[in-house]
Amino acid sequence: DGERISALTGFSKLADEENFIALYPDGLDNQWNYVKDVPGYSSMTQDDTGFLLTLLDEVMSRYSIEEKRIYVAGFSNGGFMTQRLACDAPERFAAFASVAAAGFGGMPELCQIPSPLSFLFIHGTADAVIPWQGLVRGNSYVLAPVNDTLAFWSQYAGCEGDVADTVSETKNPEAETSVTLFSVGCAEDNEILLYAVQGGGHNWPGVEDFIPEEFAGKVNTDISASNMIWGFFSRHEK
Secondary structure, three states, X not given: OHHHHHXXXXXXXXXXXXXXXXXXXXXXXXXXXXXXXXOOOOOOOOOHHHHHHHHHHHHHHHOOOOOOOOEEEEEOHHHHHHXXXXXXXHHHOOEEEEEOOOOXXXXXXXXXXXXXOOEEEEEEOOOOOOOOOOEEEOOEEEEOOHHHHHXXXXXXXXXXXXXXXEEOOOOOOOOOOEEEEEEEOOOOOOOEEEEEEEOOOOOXXXXXXXXXXXXXXXXXXXXXXXXXXXXXXXXXXX
């Protein structure tokens, strides 16, 4: 829920420092319906895209907000919903960020109209919940591999450049995780980036002891997902 995401990300403290508004909506039954209208999910009927856009309109009616600087980020299920918003309403947001979520089955069919956008992904290579290599049932992907997810959004955004990788320095050479940044060459001011956390699990980099390691795996502390996301967002506007 929103309260837990607020505690996990620490975006409220960052919002006070950087002068932005952080909004933490609650999903129905603590989840987001990113698979609305996807075949095989007929029981998932709530329109969370509509809910979130209506909520955004309400907030904009109450507060002074720069319409060209609105962003959306999500973790796990929220990362899938972030991608759904990028499909459904790319024109409403200046940039997107997803942590520990890859492309989902049915997404290519939903995202038929390419749109220039900027997207940041952070994902652990040892994520046991949303596997780096994807998840197959039958003859089709339920979850796409992270590499394919990066390729999909690069194509959607109209980025045709090469993928460059940069290995970051680690604070602790004996650490069990490290970070590699993959960046896709894009035209104009768009960016498609992936921070691949080598050995990292299903968690929020930079935050230790929040999700049990026996469930989520190793946490990388060389980067702060919150700082990386805000740094990414702050250099983009519509």
